[in-house]
Amino acid sequence: MFDIIKDQIGNAKKIIFVTGAGISQESGIPTFRGKDGLWRNYDAMKLATIDAFYENPKLVWEWYNERRRNIFAAQPNEGHNAIAELEKYAKVVVLTQNIDGLHQKAGSTEVLELHGSIIKIKCSVCNFRDEILTEFSEIPPLCNCGNILRPDVVWFGESLPHDVWQKAVISASEGDLMVIVGTSLVVSPANILPIYAKQNDAVLIEINPEKTEMSSEMDLTIRSTSALTLPEFISIFKGV
Ligand code: APR
Numbered sequence: 001m002f003d004i005i006k007d008q009i010g011n012a013k014k015i016i017f018v019t020g021a022g023i024s025q026e027s028g029i030p031t032f033r034g035k036d037g038l039w040r041n042y043d044a045m046k047l048a049t050i051d052a053f054y055e056n057p058k059l060v061w062e063w064y065n066e067r068r069r070n071i072f073a074a075q076p077n078e079g080h081n082a083i084a085e086l087e088k089y090a091k092v093v094v095l096t097q098n099i100d101g102l103h104q105k106a107g108s109t110e111v112l113e114l115h116g117s118i119i120k121i122k123c124s125v126c127n128f129r130d131e132i133l134t135e136f137s138e139i140p141p142l143c144n145c146g147n148i149l150r151p152d153v154v155w156f157g158e159s160l161p162h163d164v165w166q167k168a169v170i171s172a173s174e175g176d177l178m179v180i181v182g183t184s185l186v187v188s189p190a191n192i193l194p195i196y197a198k199q200n201d202a203v204l205i206e207i208n209p210e211k212t213e214m215s216s217e218m219d220l221t222i223r224s225t226s227a228l229t230l231p232e233f234i235s236i237f238k239g240v
Contacts, residue, residue, distance in 0.1 A: 022182020
């Protein structure tokens, strides 16, 4: 699979992963735009915008509770595990669009959550932030300040957390190898991260069963799944 750039891979010191919903698909979590993707079955504008939240906070909370239950029941797969194991052989930073926390559950230590986390909540008005591990009895739950609490995730039309985005751009600009796994690269600004890596002459690898917006920019594209491909990728570092 990786023969044509095996040496470049083996010599990589700082490896940046950009991941999306596809890496968690083999853990039983649906993607957004794939065959049974969430946005095929649900209207994103009714569930993942601030206007939708103010219009019907109960519906939005019910949907995120359902997603949280699925995510809590899910386990990292061979793709997540391989990325975590790679930390033994190289400096690894994961820039993920996923809110499921499966990279951290697999043991990855440097993970930037670009779109927030399903276990985090915040007040829609004051600076209150917290984590939730059990569901609220009443939804939408209220903050002590009296305003409604919301999932601490990034909705369409919202900016990414400034500090997280800044760190992501720095990491993307410093890596000598970037592996783009399980993302359609249709959502910005995450989809420009490979451009920062290219400007740093990094080698770009795409792992995705389907073509993406940036496939033509890649040094290597692997049309297969992350759980099948990433264990073979790290075997290069293990020297097996
Ligand atoms: N292994 C690797 N890639 C896969 C797999 C798999 N097992 N299964 C599906 N894919 C690929 C699909 O071919 C597709 O290109 O993963 C990609 C998933 O794309 P999307 O569903 O668009 O998800 P993502 O790119 O993460 O979406 C970005 O959009 O809806 C918002 O905030 C949400 O973070 C999300 C963002």
